[in-house]
Amino acid sequence: MLVALRAGGLKLTPQRLAILRELADDPTHPTATELFSRLRAELPSMSFATVYNTLSALTEQGLCVARALEPGAVRFDPNVEPHDHAVCDSCGLVVDIAGRVRGGSPRTAEPVAGFAVRSVERVYRGWCADCSSRLERPTGAKQATGE
Amino acid sequence: MLVALRAGGLKLTPQRLAILRELADDPTHPTATELFSRLRAELPSMSFATVYNTLSALTEQGLCVARALEPGAVRFDPNVEPHDHAVCDSCGLVVDIAGRVRGGSPRTAEPVAGFAVRSVERVYRGWCADCSSRLERPTGAKQATGE
DNA sequence: ATGAGTGCAAATGCTTTGCATCCTG
DNA sequence: CAGGATGCAAAGCATTTGCACTCAT
Numbered sequence: 574m575l576v577a578l579r580a581g582g583l584k585l586t587p588q589r590l591a592i593l594r595e596l597a598d599d600p601t602h603p604t605a606t607e608l609f610s611r612l613r614a615e616l617p618s619m620s621f622a623t624v625y626n627t628l629s630a631l632t633e634q635g636l637c638v639a640r641a642l643e644p645g646a647v648r649f650d651p652n653v654e655p656h657d658h659a660v661c662d663s664c665g666l667v668v669d670i671a672g673r674v675r676g677g678s679p680r681t682a683e684p685v686a687g688f689a690v691r692s693v694e695r696v697y698r699g700w701c702a703d704c705s706s707r708l709e710r711p712t713g714a715k716q717a718t719g720e
Numbered sequence: 721m722l723v724a725l726r727a728g729g730l731k732l733t734p735q736r737l738a739i740l741r742e743l744a745d746d747p748t749h750p751t752a753t754e755l756f757s758r759l760r761a762e763l764p765s766m767s768f769a770t771v772y773n774t775l776s777a778l779t780e781q782g783l784c785v786a787r788a789l790e791p792g793a794v795r796f797d798p799n800v801e802p803h804d805h806a807v808c809d810s811c812g813l814v815v816d817i818a819g820r821v822r823g824g825s826p827r828t829a830e831p832v833a834g835f836a837v838r839s840v841e842r843v844y845r846g847w848c849a850d851c852s853s854r855l856e857r858p859t860g861a862k863q864a865t866g867e
Numbered sequence: 868a869t870g871a872g873t874g875c876a877a878a879t880g881c882t883t884t885g886c887a888t889c890c891t892g
Numbered sequence: 893c894a895g896g897a898t899g900c901a902a903a904g905c906a907t908t909t910g911c912a913c914t915c916a917t
């Protein structure tokens with residue numbers, strides 16, 4: 574991954590290394606704000622601008638992807654391959670379903686006339702394990718719309 | 721739908737009726753800002769606050785859903801049933817795949833241990849018909865990550 | 868050394884909120 | 893006519909940008 578960084582002509586700064594590590598270690602895909610607060614202890618002088626600059630540089634190099642799974646802040650995913658996610662209605666937790674093997678149905682079929690499909694991803698919504706066990710009807714949950 | 725509005729204890733104001741109509745007529749799920757600018761001619765005095773107040777009131781009544789399909793503004797969908805969407809990488813167009821019939825595979829299977837699934841939705845990403853025909857590699861498109 | 872990268876602060880864009888006024892039911 | 897809804901303005905977050913300074917190469 575560091576190789577990829579240099580290959581893109583990017584310099585290896587402590588800020589970038591820390592962000593990269595934090596991203597790689599976290600399957601919940603942290604937001605820019607989350608990264609900033611987590612790294613404040615380690616890099617007290619780092620600014621938001623650096624976090625955003627780094628994340629957009631990484632995104633441009635194809636080393637991570639910005640994902641809009643919920644209204645509000647964007648989450649950054651070091652796994653650039655299309656894959657599925659589960660999102661908790663109650664606490665907002667994002668769970669990566671990267672490892673899941675799916676049936677080999679043709680995924681290049683056009684969902685609508687003329688639309689050239691590049692990727693398909695699923696979003697599972699519901700309650701995470703913690704929220705499921707903690708409450709029958711988790712705080713702040715939208716009323717289930719069923720399916 | 722008006723019935724549903726009243727059932728929720730909401731008053732029928734011209735602003736709400738206009739927003740509701742605009743929402744219903746538009747399969748691309750407009751953002752709050754888009755609704756505001758479209759209705760400016762019809763309701764010159766309407767404010768952003770009213771658009772947002774109305775949209776959150778509708779959301780609370782289960783008459784629409786806020787969808788985060790792309791970073792930036794949230795889109796509002798009058799179809800509260802889980803369904804699929806296609807999003808253009810180039811121009812950001814959202815296409816509703818509401819009518820698509822899918823195979824009846826068990827969709828309540830847990831994507832990850834302990835996660836209680838409420839709904840599953842797919843997001844197709846690629847190029848819309850317009851962008852596909854206009855360019856070989858549409859302006860502003862992220863490099864295809866393939867699948 | 869030299870230009871990319873950082874830090875700071877101001878700016879932007881989307882959304883929310885407080886409050887006085889207005890209008891639907 | 894009463895309470896909910898609107899309009900206006902200010903405030904709140906997430907994110908972007910400009911610019912002088914610093915540091916990785």
